[in-house]
Amino acid sequence: MQKRYPFPFLDAYRREDHDFFFGRDEEIETLYRLTQQSNIVLLYGASGTGKTSLIRCGLSNKFKSYDWHDVYIRRGEHLIRSLDRALCEEADRPNTGSDGLTIAELNQKLEAVYKTTFKPLYLIFDQFEELYTLGTKDEQQAFIDTVRHILRAEQPVKILLSIREEYLGYLYEFERQVPELLRKKLRVEPMSLDRVQQVICGVGTHPCSNVKLKAGEEEIIATRIFDKLRDQDKTLTIQLPYLQVLLDKYYLHCTGDEKRQAEATLSLNSLDTLGELGDVLRSFLDEQVRYVARQQELPVETLWQLLSPFATLDGTKEPLSEDELRSRLPDDFPLHAAAPALQAFVQRRVLRYLEQTARYEVAHDALAKQLHARRSEEEIARLEAQRLIRSLVAVKPEAREPLSVKQLTFISEVLPKLRLTEEEKAWVEESRRYREEEAQKALAARQERDLSIFESFAALGKNLIYTLDHAEALEKMKVAVEVDVDAEYKRRQLAEPIAELLFFFAEGGRRHRLACTAAELLLRLQPEAGLAALLQECLNQGRQTRARFTPLLEQLPSYSQLRSRYYPEMVDVPLGDTAVFEMGSPDSEWGHQDDEQLHPVQLSPYRMAATPVTFYQFALFCEATDRALTYRTPYWGRFGDHPAVNVSWYDAVEYANWLNAQQGLPPVYTIKKVKNSDPNNRVDDDYLRWEVVWSTSAGGFRLPTEAEWELAARGGVGAVRTLYAGSDTLEEVGWYWKNSGDKPLNGDWDANRILDNNGRTRAVKQKKPNGIGLYDMSGNVWEWCWDWYSPEYYEECARAGAVKNPAGPETGRTGRVIRGGSWRSEAVHCRTAYRIRFTPDDRYRHVGFRLVFVPQLMSKAGWLLLNR
């Protein structure tokens, strides 16, 4: 009996190796049973568990030769082409090389193969994971279709699929379309100690084997080999390739016979001399590469480069033709050395040549794993990039996806080192172009969107300032500042409103945090260096008082505008040489009333506010004194440049006191906020009747007296007398019932028509000022004066001769004087001489006020502030 070497090394056991195939009886029996129960069977297991051997040797030997026609199909360059080629070869027919087999072709070919042998055909798709690691989606679908056809063909054909278990998940779509796929399946278990013992003892005792075990030491040798293989690892199983490589190494160690013909008797002693093995497979690979390097006189690194393409990025083997290999090698690889080195590796059993597909592949997946483990990060990145590009280009052009930006970034680092086909290069370039255009479009769209957002928030913020919701305006500005738009444009749009918010909250002196927020926003707009430094300083110090903000505010470019917006702008009233003027109206004047009797009045110097107190100004007062502004809002809305309305006489005097305090001046009024505390107030309708004592000696801001109001309205002493403040034509200088609404009204005064016409206050300074630059003295809003109203008071004054600084009667019975008419008044009531009164605590939507400033006794500091 001829003895032979029993170990197949990294090759699978074949049908003729039946004598030496041990340890798999149970699995063979199960697999055989499954093939009897179904026309499609799936075999899965980890790499190195011997799936291929189980079919090629174990299962094949369960069948008589006349019941078993096995056709092994590997993917090659395309699984359907490989199947077609295999069927054609079996049927002795020419190969069509088609990527898809029609049902008719498939049936014909299967029948032709069957008629060649009259044996049931077993189509065995080994290393089936290659369809998923190397194949395209189209190829995968084509294969599923083919399997479905085969299963319906009613030919004596069975299909066996062998796949690594980590790829089972890829079969989802396959199973969805071929539900029987996973019904009959077998997991091939890794080699346990028990099985290793069966293998080693079985081989060692078989009469045909030229490897024997020393009698009595069989089991212990097997155990020691098992322990050596698992090394420090305490797993209960090992991989077959490791066992095979170790046994081969052990045999060579004992016999030195590379032809593997000599008989060897393995013993514990010889096993001990083998020494520590470490990673058997890695050592094997290293040794073979070193050997071939010496033999071929090539650098070791060159050979690693040669082997590397044979492993996929998943650590599985990738069969390659010489041409395919050349296309994967680095540019500087010595190509003339490739063919001899490949042959050498085949001889050294590292590579295997597949005749059927004219390709080389590594002898086992376990070696591919080792090859992959040796790769540098750079090489892995290069291969990943290559795979990525290939997978995309593998799809037909009309369905091809361009590389994503992330992918382009990733491949850009390794692109110069990639070996790409012209089509692949073109696709990378096309992808780049596509993504750039896409990015530009996205950028433009984003910019457009950002600009739109920015403008919306900026406009909203500005509008909120105008409608006096400064806190909410600040929130909107915060958003606007964050939006990515052109910095200069942003600065132009936001600097002023944010500066205004800073001014407002700083001057308000109450909500410093908001002022700081505004400062921070302003700083982010990159203002000029000086201001930036002050803002930064302000933020660093976390300023807590109004005064501390002042140096910063003074540096704001819009500071003077802001002051004139939030504080009254005062105008000197000319008094001429005598400071005496004729108060009231002559009897001949149109609309003259009985209480307007002309009488001379002498006044001390004073200044009059150019406009009624606006909502801007009143809002600052409310901010500073923590008053609500909301309930003062008229039905048409609340706008900063409109005169403040819904303010009582008491509000006005409080405002005056606040304004003085704000300017560092003592209060003009002493306000006793006790109901009915003013004995001179005999106005029944006045709910409050607070005692307000005017310190006439004190300078500063205060309500004008009736005489001061009228002289200012008339443009000072010596001005030409007009019916209204600055004109005889009310349309020129004032808003009244006919012109304050949406459209001009005519005819008789009618409250309902005014309402229907949306009659309302108007922004100040829209009409012509009078001769000394005072606006809106006639119309727009009635303005509170200090004086109690008395119809006889002029007459009393007239009787007294030239009265100096008259301040009205000592007591009041009907109310305080209001002057100038309003947006809902008839023209006659807007006359400069016209007098009327309102209850002091009443708030009306057509009554406001303006202040005078009396310079007498003003401190130097006060003057400075006022004139700044």
Place this chain on the structure above:
Amino acid sequence: MPTERPTLIESVTDKAIVLNIDGEKVPITRDVAALRTLLKERNVHIIQYAEKIYNIDHIDEANFGAVTRRIVFNSILVRRLVDDLLHHKDEVQHFLHNLPPEAKQNWEEVPEFLKNAQSVVGQNFVWVLALELRRLFAIGGDKRKRQEEKVDEYIDHCFSAAKRALQLTTFMLVVELWEQKKQGKEYRSDAAQLEPFFGTRPLTLLEYSRLLADLVRVFADNNLSLPTGLTPALNADDPISRAVTGLERLQSHHTAYGLAHCHTAEEHLADLLIALPLLRLYRLVSIKRIEYEEMRNRAPRYIKDFTILEKKDEREWQRILRFDDKPAHSYATLMHNRQRAVNLFPFVLDYHAFTHEPVSQIWLYECREGWNGLRYYNIEQEKTEYIHFCDAKEGTRAVRTEEEKQALERDVRCDLTIRQLEDAMNTLLGTNHRFEKSADHTESLEI
């Protein structure tokens, strides 16, 4: 195996043979006696014609014609089946019609035509025989094996095919008689003739042929209608007996088979199959399962899951679901044609029907295993299978797992199979035997 250098047959004509004996060309008449005489004179035992090698001792009148033609395995069998049995079949006529004129005479000598003919032949026999013929074709056509390596295997399968042919025919008649008797019809018969059939040893080819002859006689004596394709009179000179006798002689007298024996076996097998045309007139159909459905205000119905084992033309499906209101026998394996359907259960089983596997697995009855079980032959796996009486408790049983359910169902069905055979046996033999659970049989059969 002969080790001497063979004498070559250089050429064969209608009347003469030219031999090359150690370089000397010797012409003789085309006659087995002349050949024997010459080879005896020259002390030669082995001759070779083309790639065929023969032992002169194996050559006789029966196979001499084949020896001197350019044919190897299968040629005789296929040619005879085509000529004698299937010539009226459309596909056979089509095949013959399409042969080129020069091949019409000896088409079986051209591998391509032989393959086509084999394919047609295989499709026209009942599945069990089609399987055996396929194996003969596979063994004969196996290019990986040398002649001498496959001779034994080939002849064994000739025996096997013959046995399956006789078994199926016998089963049909046994089942018919059983049915008749169950229906209370009395007929003249000798129960002793059937005793070996229900014995504990499988019948030999010869025993089967004798039993078959006896059964046919019973049918004839009692005016029972024989299945289509079975000749009424069988005796020692009829073709079936002759063929079986020839095969039996080959089986019992051989020391080492040669190619000539294959020719002989083929001739006898062809004789047998030609004498049993019913084997091509029936199909084998297995009923996998029958589901019963009944709903309010609707007549109950049955859903029958059939598997047709043969594939005789493209229009037929292998698996059929039939919805009707007629009950049918569960697990039936039917020999079926347009006129007749004979349920061969329990003599033929589709074992996978017991376990609900979609692919069929056909077992043929061999003999009893004492009073505890039955012995079957798994024709696909070519191995002996046993069914043991489990005495599985029926009625209402709790099952916890799917595996438990399947095992219980399988045991119940195995018991049912045995009880069916017991009934057939007692009915036909007039006995009252009972199968019992074996004391040492405690576990169910593995699937």
